Amino acid sequence: MKRELLMIPGPVMCTPSVLGEISRPVVSHVSSEFIEVFGDSLRKLKQVFMTESGEVFVVAGSGTLAMEMALVNVCEPGDNVLILSNGLFGERFREICMRHKLNADYQQAEKPGSCVSISKVEEKIEGKEYKAVTVTHVDTSTSVKAPVKELGGIIRKTNAVFIVDGVCATAGEEERMDNWGIDVLLTASQKAIGVPPGLALLAFSEKAVEIYGERKNPVDSYFLDTQNWRNVMDSYMNGKPSYFATPPVNLIFALNTSLTEILREGLEERFKRHALIAQAFREAVKSMGLNIVPFKEEYAANTVTAIYYPEGVEDKVFRSEMRREGVIVAGGLGPLKGRTFRVGHMGNVNPSDIIATISAVERALLKTGCQVTLGQGLEAAQRVLKEL
Ligand SMILES: *Cc1c(COP(=O)(O)O)cnc(C)c1O
Numbered sequence: 001m002k003r004e005l006l007m008i009p010g011p012v013m014c015t016p017s018v019l020g021e022i023s024r025p026v027v028s029h030v031s032s033e034f035i036e037v038f039g040d041s042l043r044k045l046k047q048v049f050m051t052e053s054g055e056v057f058v059v060a061g062s063g064t065l066a067m068e069m070a071l072v073n074v075c076e077p078g079d080n081v082l083i084l085s086n087g088l089f090g091e092r093f094r095e096i097c098m099r100h101k102l103n104a105d106y107q108q109a110e111k112p113g114s115c116v117s118i119s120k121v122e123e124k125i126e127g128k129e130y131k132a133v134t135v136t137h138v139d140t141s142t143s144v145k146a147p148v149k150e151l152g153g154i155i156r157k158t159n160a161v162f163i164v165d166g167v168c169a170t171a172g173e174e175e176r177m178d179n180w181g182i183d184v185l186l187t188a189s190q191k192a193i194g195v196p197p198g199l200a201l202l203a204f205s206e207k208a209v210e211i212y213g214e215r216k217n218p219v220d221s222y223f224l225d226t227q228n229w230r231n232v233m234d235s236y237m238n239g240k241p242s243y244f245a246t247p248p249v250n251l252i253f254a255l256n257t258s259l260t261e262i263l264r265e266g267l268e269e270r271f272k273r274h275a276l277i278a279q280a281f282r283e284a285v286k287s288m289g290l291n292i293v294p295f296k297e298e299y300a301a302n303t304v305t306a307i308y309y310p311e312g313v314e315d316k317v318f319r320s321e322m323r324r325e326g327v328i329v330a331g332g333l334g335p336l337k338g339r340t341f342r343v344g345h346m347g348n349v350n351p352s353d354i355i356a357t358i359s360a361v362e363r364a365l366l367k368t369g370c371q372v373t374l375g376q377g378l379e380a381a382q383r384v385l386k387e388l
Contacts (some may be wrong), residue, residue: 137168
């Protein structure tokens with residue numbers, strides 16, 4: 001049997017109990033067994049999103065679908081949208097806006113590794129009326145984490161709907177929908193939620209639902225119109241089936257099991273574990289003389305880290321060396337392609353996984369001709385991990 005550590009920023013490794021749900025016999029989407037599980041998973045998702053008043057949606061699809069679902073339900077053609085972008089996934093919001101004829105005001109971080117400043121955001125929202133403001137909580141391409149709490153504090157004072165892409169953050173980074181004033185929170189199953197790819201997960205606040213109610217035109221997508229899904233989610237939560245489009249039953253069984261495991265660990269504990277493992281990893285790579293992409297520790301993400309290669313290390317060679325060691329890491333994205341590698345450390349990641357990853361990085365760097373002292377990164381990580 002091939003055993004490897006999948007340390008990429010999604011999809012992530014799943015627990016055996018979650019995987020077991022994928023191979024269970026398929027049941028009817030209107031069976032009592034499924035009704036109960038779907039209802040449970042929607043209630044648990046609200047807990048993981050930290051929302052009481054938000055309406056949750058679980059739809060077959062990926063994170064990109066969730067991004068599009070958020071925008072098309074909130075906005076109509078011609079609306080102004082402010083996009084706060086710290087990397088490639090911010091850019092994706094802009095592309096979705098263009099496709100739906102939304103007026104995107106694209107505010108980009110100065111350079112890869114920096115983060116759009118709060119003062120810039122204040123200046124922007126004072127100058128124009130926006131229907132929505134989007135931000136990527138953790139931009140997976142740069143591993144930069146946006147200050148979502150502070151942004152929420154500013155945006156909640158305006159009429160704009162605050163849309164947060166939590167795809168690489170939710171259930172890993174501290175993220176409190178109601179408390180922080182998030183209006184649409186979206187994520188996907190295959191990142192810190194710990195389920196195989198295939199589910200788009202969203203919640204809409206009362207403000208977002210109200211804005212929907214004021215629409216002049218129907219949503220220009222049949223599948224993505226929340227109006228079509230609302231009754232489905234409400235029914236299952238009330239113990240009754242309802243049909244709009246067939247739910248991916250096995251994935252929803254897996255989601256329910258993973259959410260149970262997440263809540264059993266406890267969200268606060270989970271945030272702490274992610275923070276400590278990420279810190280251990282950052283300390284390790286820095287002690288090896290490598291540079292991470294985020295300029296400041298305060299916006300270095302706890303779910304993924306993007307690292308610059310030292311002079312002379314070839315991306316292809318390094319990553320195939322890592323693969324030979326049994327550790328799968330990701331390459332760079334966009335302008336960082338070829339110059340960086342990315343390590344995902346979210347979901348079920350534990351201290352042993354990160355130690356194994358660091359040791360493989362040390363050996364792979366040595367083999368690619370770098371000056372590294374074996375054990376240096378491990379020692380730095382150990383000093384942090386002993387606090388867990
Ligand atoms: C992975 C990711 C996406 C895209 O999700 P898909 O499931 O690949 O469509 C969007 N935003 C962020 C921040 C991501 O990490």
